[in-house]
Amino acid sequence: MFRHPAVIRVTHWVNALCLLVLLMSGLQIFNAHPALYWGKVSTFDSPLLAMASTEDDPPKGTTTILGRTFDTTGWLGSSAGADGEPADRGFPSWLTLPSDQDLTGGRSWHFFFAWAFVLNGFAYLLYGLFSGQLRFRVIPQRDQVRHIGASVWEHLTLRFPQGDEAKRYNVIQKMTYAVVLFVLLPVQVLAGLAMSPAMDAAFPFLLTLFDGRQSARTVHFVVAGLLVLFVVVHVALVVLSGFWNNMRGMLTGWFVIERRVEPVPATDGPGGAA
Numbered sequence: 001m002f003r004h005p006a007v008i009r010v011t012h013w014v015n016a017l018c019l020l021v022l023l024m025s026g027l028q029i030f031n032a033h034p035a036l037y038w039g040k041v042s043t044f045d046s047p048l049l050a051m052a053s054t055e056d057d058p059p060k061g062t063t064t065i066l067g068r069t070f071d072t073t074g075w076l077g078s079s080a081g082a083d084g085e086p087a088d089r090g091f092p093s094w095l096t097l098p099s100d101q102d103l104t105g106g107r108s109w110h111f112f113f114a115w116a117f118v119l120n121g122f123a124y125l126l127y128g129l130f131s132g133q134l135r136f137r138v139i140p141q142r143d144q145v146r147h148i149g150a151s152v153w154e155h156l157t158l159r160f161p162q163g164d165e166a167k168r169y170n171v172i173q174k175m176t177y178a179v180v181l182f183v184l185l186p187v188q189v190l191a192g193l194a195m196s197p198a199m200d201a202a203f204p205f206l207l208t209l210f211d212g213r214q215s216a217r218t219v220h221f222v223v224a225g226l227l228v229l230f231v232v233v234h235v236a237l238v239v240l241s242g243f244w245n246n247m248r249g250m251l252t253g254w255f256v257i258e259r260r261v262e263p264v265p266a267t268d269g270p271g272g273a274a
Helices: 006-031 103-131 133-138 142-146 148-156 163-167 171-194 197-202 205-210 213-240 243-252
Strands: 049-053 061-065 068-071 077-080 086-089
Touching: 006 103, 006 213, 006 243, 049 086, 103 133, 103 171, 133 171, 142 148, 142 171, 148 171, 171 197, 171 205, 171 213, 197 205, 205 213, 213 243
Parallel strands: 049 077
Antiparallel strands: 049 061, 061 068, 061 077, 077 086
8 A cells, every 4th residue: 555655755754853853952952051940030949840960979960850859860960971971961962962062053953953844844734735645644534533442442452453444544643643743843833932032022922922931941841852752652653563564654655554354253064054
């Protein structure tokens, strides 16, 4: 079955690259001040989240969430730098782009790929609208909505559709893609724009929408975490439901549909009754 047109495949992989670079460069930017607040100003005494390094020898990494502090040495707050020595940084160097502490470099990577991501997203949406692919991929059909409970159970028990049912995305997939496309990604883009003083001057409603620049930064960080969670679950299901078949589909467009095998009734012998 031919499932993924060329435009869908290209925009999918461009999105994957952009999201990876945006995540790593975003963590680089976050490391310049590894703390989150709510409102118009930074309330340094009561952050929603903060990562820090203690003055112990060797230093310990700590992460504070809503007033509760956890030891995260080696991962968050304090981790090995390029020289192998403990470094005071929110996220470890292997998760950031560039790997060294470089705010200017991180911002350059982030802004370039942010615009590439937005333009690629517009290309996907325009193609999806005019080709009907968007309706096929994100709008559940009535019979799917009626059987949403069964679809949830199939996902929880890792039972994947076969036969004709596998020719279309199931209701859980469609609803998840709809939330990502029409809720999380727009909020992420708007929150990113709200952190820019130039954009705030041109569009003052952005600060009102997010109740301040610090709130927008927090929303941007939280939504990024939700997108990472989506990608992790997405990749896990790709592997569990047939890695090579799914990869072939997203590289060539062709997807193999496994036919459901119906059980053969037992008989007492040739011509006998079951």
